[in-house]
Amino acid sequence: MAKPTYEELEKKVTALEQKVGHISHLEAQFRHLENQFSQVEKQLRQRQRMDSLGTLAQGVAHDFNNILSGIMAYLNILSLTADNFSPSQKTYVQNISNAVKRGAATIKQFQQLSGKTISAKANIDVYTVAREVFHLLEKTTDKMIEKKLDIEKGQIFICADINEIHQVFMNLGTNAIHAIEEKGVQKGDYIRLSAKPSPVNRSKLKHLSQGEFYHLCFEDTGCGMPEHVVKKAFDPLFTTKNGSKNSGQGLGLAMVHDIVTKRHDSHIEVVSKLGKGTVFHLFLPKADDACGMPDSTLTVQGGTETILVVDDDVSVRESIKTALEDFGYQVITGCDGEEGLALFKENQKTIHAVLLDMIMPKMSGKDVLRQMLKIDPDVKVIISSGHMKEQYNDPIIQFAKNYLNKPFEIDELESTLRQVLAL
Template sequence: MREPVCDRQVREAQHRLDDLTHRVGLLAEQQPLVGETMQELSTALQELRVAADELQQQNEELAETRELVEEERRRYQELFDDAPDGYLVTDAEGTIQQANGVAASLLGVRRDFLVGKPFVVFVAREAQRAFGAYMARLHNGHPERVAEWQTTVQPRGGPSYPITLTTGRIRNRKGRLIGLRWMLRDSTERVRSEVARRQWEAQLQHTQRLESLGVLAGGIAHDFNNLLMGVLCSAELALLRLPQDAPARADVEQIVAATHRAAGLTGQMLAYSGRGTFQVQPILLSTLIREMEPLIRAALPKTCALEFDLGESLPAIEADATQLRQVLMNLVVNAGEAVGDAAGSIAVRVGVRECDRAYLAGGVLGNEIPEGPHVSLEVADTGCGMSGETQARMFEPFFTTKFTGRGLGLAAVLGIVRGHHGTILVTSEPGRGTRIEVLFPPTTQPAMAPQVPAPAPPAWRGEGTILVVDDEASIRAGASQVLEHAGFTVLTAADGHEAVAVFREHAETVRAVLLDLTMPNMDGATTARALRQIRPDVRVILSSGYTAEEATRQFTERDLAGFLQKPYALKALLAAVRGAMEPANR
């Protein structure tokens, strides 16, 4: 390191003083006054030496500090240049003074091109007004601290895209704003993730709302089936007692028919709730649709053209044929009503679709089924189409846009598809028709022909004692009268505790128990266990407003001798009792 000029001058002066001291010292012996003067000069010289040493030390410390500052500056520049995010430094008006490579890359220009350019020229046109307003807020002191916000940039030679800006102020010693620091981060993926999250939350809320409505619909259907049971029993008993030529017979038959129609509605509500009756077997969807073609054509207006594209060599699906027929008929009838009296067309297509998570996410139940190939049932029409508001509510029970509609058709479709572990995708625009696609998971099992319902059993009479347990007095009375009319002695109980007491007293004579599932205090499952403790071979016929699949979950196959879903007809009651007593007739 070169010796500072001031140090050299001090040392040269010191040498001259030393020489002078030596020469004058010779005179000091002869002239005392000169000696005293030289002593003072020597003291001053020592002080000068001390000052020179201190100055040397300060110079060395200053040099070290200068090196540290330079090292920190280099380190900052390296961090600035090599940072994974874009960094800009601008003056208070937003003119770029410094930029790193990432910032240049984000803005689509060379790094040296940025210096001297206003930052706002790289902001997309549609975002410049908001950018200017934000700059004004920065000058006005808002927000007070480092702020993060979104804008859209327009790089040179590329499409615009969203970025996240983090802005900090640079102030001088007097607190005046003299510049701004900007951190730029590509937020395309962040925005995409945020949109996906909001869509997922909306889908989740929609699914939860549908599930809540499903629970409500299932509960209503169960309670309504109990009420219908009393009406149906009374009406069918009245038919048994009325002569064939009685004037009131036609009215009673209308009551019976209306009760069965009401039971059909509750069946749709149970289907929506996912508690419908399912007799699952491997089925070829295309074969089932071909068998239904005459019925489908009869359900549509003559002005509506019907097209089928049922594919070939398709895999089977595990499904209930009756429920699939209901799905298809509801979709086709809705499509016909959308077309209306005007000329239009409906296309029914069956095929195989390879579904990834992105495709399934567009479905009503898309998050509940796995990716992979699915059998696709598509019903497309050229009708009036639907608005977004209608599509958002189309599967809700009791929601309808028809004057005479009940709002249960599509709700039942959703419940059936949910029960079959599938999903539904809807594409529609007002005036441009509707396309509804139902996806079912395929099976490798060979298809079976749909089962034909067994013929009704012939009239039958029995003997012995039957215990009827139900908390509804009208159901107890109706079932008792039917069984007594068929030759049985009937005991009744209004709840599980009473049933156990009555059965314990008559355990030797009771041949079968007709047991309701849902009762206060002691439900059917608990009651059945208590009865088996008294007599293990007791024959229990379970009845419920829910379906067999839902109602028998707490029982094994050996626990029950039969099941009746309310409301049941008198013939069904007698058939169940006969099946319990004569297993060969089940």
């Protein structure tokens, strides 16, 4: 075989070089795809975790909401006799009522991890919410840690869900206190919430929706985080707190992230260094004219109509009965779906409206409603449920005249009743 010429060899080398170049290009593409794949895989795993949390949340929320509904109703009854209370007793009742509302908000947050409920946005003064959280932290944690609230009353108004923002401050505050405890509390340690006085606009935060945002800083002088913790801090179920003093679920920051980014279309980031403390930068939407004011104008009218209350939880049933009777209504109660339906058939002529729980033994609220509609297509049913809004899209449930999310306050029930009775 003839020896290849120099030119032929050079051609072969060039061809080989091209192939090598091609292979390294393919390799780079492969790496890129591999990278994308692992990101998608990570997101999928996070999604699956969220989904299983969502399922768990629904079960827990159902029972917990029933307990809170009972407490809330009895508190409302107590408040009706508040004239006889001393000022401090009135404050205690108010504080219990606030705690119950916070409990309900926490459950709502837990449900929201599966991304299914709707925030109630209003024009809120950040100072008012933050003051409540800082007051609570001051009462319940080491006094040596200074709680600095560097926001003035009436200065920073945002368009947000008040309970969700309360939750954000509470979770950030609790983490901050834990971080200081972790390091060992020293004189001069503090947690601090401050806000830049003028809002920033969208150009600074390109990925955010239109409008202006307030930049809040939540900082602490705690232990700080190493880089690998910073990277995972917002992941659901990520926690470093397995110690005896502070143990964690790894849910706090996942909730904060969910509330800020998904529910308020806003932004949060964290800057932290091991041993140097931590700052969370939060951007929240400035309130504008389109953002409604909180509705605190519910008043109890009372009435004399007959209401059928069907709920399998005895404390919910009895507390609602007592409260509605106090407002002048006649109340019949049924302890499950079957009994509810039987009572409806027996007293159809006298019943003006029905308050119907959804999840009950023997016969579900939906089946009861289906049967009631057969008897009276105009039956005035209010669904009470601790579950997600989507079930209200159900073709049967849509025949209900209104819906109440458990736990609700008695004045909310009463105003819904008045609205339904007026139809």
